[in-house]
Amino acid sequence: MDLEMLSSDDSACCTTDDETRKSHHSEKTKKDLITRLNRVEGQIRGIKGLIEKDTYCDDVINQIASTQAALNGVAKLLLDRHMRSCVVDRINEGDLDVVDEVLITIQKLMKK
Template identity: 45%
Template sequence: MAEEKSRDCCVRHKKREPDQYRDMINRLSRIEGQVRGIKRMVENDAYCPDILVQSAAVTAAMKSFNKVLLEDHIRTCVVEDIKADKEGTVDELVRVILKLMK
């Protein structure tokens, strides 16, 4: 029981509004479709620059997704944690931003 409890304390969840959830899923579905398209291009021996252009589009779409998600995280989770005087929130945010900037 103690082991189960210690595992649960490290797992956080975020309940999203239906519109926000739908938007995120739609964005990810489009990105997934783009990746499948790139895979087909490779399977069909497409010209390298054509594949690279599509790959860059996927990268841009993921960056856009990350920006929207990060903004929401800061406006909701981070603000709530700071208001609740939870330690480590800013450190966690800094670590996430540093990973995103690599």
């Protein structure tokens, strides 16, 4: 399979300037990520409110699980964009170290 075919039109491109790594996401991707994070932020505030109101523990735990799932959704979207752009670009440039980097990142995500 040609790795260039995996790159999407909505992809981000990770760059390294002066040893600082950055991502450049499309406006659509940024909007989606920010919308999801705003939702997670609201869920966190809601959990805090439940605890302040002495809500039944099981109900609070269910809200925490929902919030974790939403945050995992943000991570999945970022990983998808990263794989389809930054990783493909670096492999096409002959930089295979990116594979180890991605595997470490996936291991960190799976610990949770």
